[in-house]
Amino acid sequence: MRIYNTLTRRKEEFVPLEEGKVKMYACGITVSGEAHIGHGYQALIYDIMRKYLEKCGYNVIYARNYTDVDDKIIAKSKETGIPADEYAAAMIKKIDTTMSEMDVDEPTLWLKATQNIDNIINFISKLIQKGNAYAAPCGDVYFSVASFRRYGCLSNRSVEDMLDGVRVENNDEKRDPADFALWKSAKEGEIYWNSPWGKGRPGWHIECSAMNYAAFGDQIDIHGGGRDLIFPHHENEIAQSESLTGKQFAKFWTHNGLIKVNGQKMSKSLGNSLLLEDLLKKYTNEAIKFALLQNNYRQDINITDELFPEAEKHLTEFYKLISEVEKRFGTGKAGNLEIDKKFNADMDEDFNTALALSELFAIFKTISQKLAKGDESCADDVMQVRKTYSLLGLFKRNAAEYLAEVAAKNPVEIPVEVENLAKQRWEAKKLRDFALADKLRAEIDALGYTVKDSKDGYTVLKK
């Protein structure tokens, strides 16, 4: 299996640190707001990575974190009057519900910043002892970037380059403008924990280092996250962890692409986030997954109006066929290893879900042909598709239920006016007055609807 490593900027053969075992960590959500499609995408990608590694026979320990204390959460707390810890807990509960609707599995370990304060404090203390960090008079603790020679190795920047960035804040407490906070002293009324440096809270970057260290020790195999975290977050994690252990922190760094809306990145500051909860009201989770997985996970995805409906259309067609096959031949037996082999070959190349999904069109074409010929092995193929593609979260549903869900999510309300025209047209058609029938069809068409005839009736659809 080959995985693209941001650290080396190439695909590398995946070899775990310890045979048969994989330790992986993905940066999760800062719970200052609800989960958007980008969060869902990220959770989906790493869930798939984990499942495929498991399929390959590895014993995977997969950890994700929730950042449940930070400036934005504190701001929300001030805004709403809800204590910061309660706000964060409620938001986590909400996000968990949405993610389960998205059908993304829970990680092996959930790590939360507020449940690791001791680990964080210990970590910071060690960094101070080793000379990599210092406490400022105000009670903040900073990491000394100059103390870590390899700083910039992930994002390929030098400290000088970074200082060219005009936006490095000037802060008198810092010895060097490039230094970043490990511990932030609490201001009046803010949530705090006691520490050797006074009342305060952890900085964002240190959480991941400290929680990783507590959960996994010195090294992990795979560290993932959104591409926007490469700098500074992941760069800082490397600086912290490697300063402490003297060992390479993560062997593989993987970064998923970002979701864009109308060509623009979704971000908290732009406020253009598409909430996962809202999308799940309109589309099935399988359609959302299908749409997202048609791209390479490393690439950005631009959400257009057609993206999800098109995916839903495909899945509806597939499920219709599944439904027919299962109605006729019942539940088959998985065993078409050709399907599984191809899937694995695709996934072995840096989780090429786009290729794996494209195989489906040929697979279902064959199934359809077999069904037409009355070849009951198509039921086995369906079962194999279900088994293989469930790894991507697809074809996990009862076909009838799935189709009912799609219908329920797309209620078609036909205006009385249109309904009447359709009725008249049907009557005209029965009397073989095709001129009138065509005229009525044109009228219905003009109102934005189409009529579909079958042997003994008609259906009106919105165009």
Next chain:
RNA sequence: GGCGUCAUAGCCAAGCGGUAAGGCAAGGGUCUGCAAAACCCUCAUUCCCCAGUUCAAAUCUGGGUGGCGCCUCCA
């Protein structure tokens, strides 16, 4: 300004040195009173541009051009 990343048909998109997958749209056909659905067929001599390496380049190298991202919070 620095760094990264991408550029493949009208659109989305795979491709990782061996002669351009797949999907959408479009066009043609079968079917239908006409439609729709379904099915069948067609649809990039060429991969942003210019050089180079090679028997062979969309793929590698160098140089351009353009988009996007990061250097503030972000998945």
